[in-house]
Amino acid sequence: MASIVIISVLLMVILSLFRVNVLLAIVVSAMTAGLMAGLSFGDLVDIFTTSMAGGANTALSYILLGGFAIAIALTGITKGFVQFLRRAIKGRRGVMLGVIVVIASLSQNVIPVHIAFIPVLIPPLIALFDRIQIDRRAVATALTFGLKAPYVMVPLGFGLIFQGLIQEHMEENGVVLPLADVTFAMLAPGLGMVFGLIIALTITYRKKRDYSQIEPESEPSTVEEIDDAPFVFERKHTMTIIAIVAALVVQIVTEEMVLGALTGLVLMFLLVAVPYRQIEDVMSRGISMMGMIAFIMLTASGFAGILQETGSVEALVNASSGLLEGNQLFIAFILLLVGLVITMGIGTSFGTIPILAVLYVPIATAAGFSPMAIAVLIGTAGALGDAGSPASDSTLGPTAGLNVDGKHNHIWDTCVPTFLHFNIPIFIFGLIGAVLL
Structure with missing residues (x-):
């Protein structure tokens, strides 16, 4: 039973590496x-489709955010x-990447819009990226x-939710930690x-990359390039800023991305920032932009539901617990390795925390780990x-913005670089932290 989760996740990764569509791979x-767990086709489809409902809120949020992003772009x-960035950057690739890191970071805590800024900001910058020959793998890593x-790291916005989940589920399983x-x-x-980002931007992807020599793998999107005509601030731009602020306030107050995105989208039309007659075009383009991400998140929820139904996640941890005899370094290594496999398959840090806490707290407590070390694990x-x-969505979002011309591959240009530069140092630093704290 424990082998089910390992084989299925490896299959997903291998299919994706061979450029099979991610949705189909999942x-x-x-x-x-x-099927490995012995479920009938009827039960399998029923569990999968029922579990997809767990990702419905996120999927709807991304569709509405896509429409909101298109309305803002229009x-x-x-x-x-973008014109300001062009003047300020002046071909300095390091400065450009630094700006992207800052903007992306603000989207999680100070202005919690998550990936919604990517389809608004990144496509108009593609021409600038190509002009200064910046490696889009570096941009994907920065995003x-x-x-x-x-x-x-930061207990604000999405960070407060994430760290609150760790605290809450540790407490539910008997470990109290401020x-x-x-x-x-x-x-x-x-x-x-941080270490992985520095390596990626200063060593791995520091060299120029000429995208004029790369053939598109897919059809270019309909996102228009920003022209060089002087920008004039108009009434519709004021209304757009009002809609953006209102969307952020609603999202922060209600803690619901759906309501925030819907508020911003409705206000864009009510305040006539975008003419009402364009509503069909806005929504169809928004669905085109974010629809694939939404469906992938839905299927990922279905995948997670099947893994939980089969009990393969618990079986994997229980099977691993038989190996957990020895020093804490080895125990932490096994637990983190199991976590890597589970999260790679489910694709969400937030959704994995409740599963991991139930399994990790008793094992880590019995092994003598401190409460803070358990939180690290x-x-x-x-x-x-x-x-x-x-x-x-941490990889789907960057790809959605960078692949507007069909020259950025989701797996090889986003997933592989971010896996190498983040998962490996996260594993090493987390392992050290769990042993030392």
């Missing part, structure tokens, strides 16, 4: 897991920002860092991400695999 892997407000590191201690514990994997195992997973 569905095939989920079906394989169910007002031309991004034109002014994924900004989407992930802040919620791992939120401040959880935050301190999460500095271990967070510093691993759970948080690190949850964060592992999010970067690098074909089904994670």
Whole structure:
């Protein structure tokens, strides 16, 4: 039974590496897991489709955010920002990547819009990226860092939710730890991400890359390039800013991305920032932009549901517990390795925390780990695999923005680079933190 989760996740990864569509790879892997567990085709499909409902909120959020992003782009407000960047950057690739890291980081905590800024900001910058010959793998790494590191390390916005989940589920399983201690514990994997980012931007992807020599793998999107005509601030831009602020306020107050995105989208039309007659075009383009991400998140929830139904996750941990005899370094290594496999398959750090806490707390407590060390193990195992997973929004988002011309491959240009530069140092730093704390 324990082998089910390992084989199904490896199958998903291998299919993705061979350029099989990610959505199809997840569905095939989920079906394989169910059949290996002896489920009938009827039960398999029923469990898969029922479990997809767990990702419905996220999927709807991304569809609405896609429409909101298209509406913002149609007002031309991004034109002014892009022109400002062009003047300020002046071909300095390092500065450009630094700006992207900052903007992406703000999207998780200070202005919690998650991946919604990517389809608005990144496509208009593609021409600039190509002109200065920046390696888009470096951009993908910078974006994924900004989407992930802040919620791992900073207890604000999505970070407060993530660290609160760790604290809550540790307490439910008998280990009480103040939120401040959880935050301190999460500095271990967070510093691993910082180390990985520095390596990626200063060594691995430092050289120029000429994208004029790369053939598109898919049809270019309909996102228009920003022209060089002088930007003029108009009434519709004021209305757009009002809609953006309102969307952020609603999201922060209600803690629901769906309501925030819907508020912003409705206000864009009510305030006539975008003419009402364009609503069909806005929504169809929004669905086209974010629809694939939404469906992948739905299928990932279905995959997670099947793994839980088969009991293969618990079986994997129980089978691993038989190996957990010896020093704490070896025990932490096995637990983090299990966490990597689970999160790679499910594709979400937040959704993995409740599963891991139930399994990790009793094992780690019996092995003599301190409460803070247990927090490191759970948080690190949850964060592992999010970067690098074909089904994670931390990788799907950057690809959606960078592949507008069909020259950025999701697996080889986003997932593989982010896996190497983030998961490996997260694993090492989390391992050290769990042993030392």
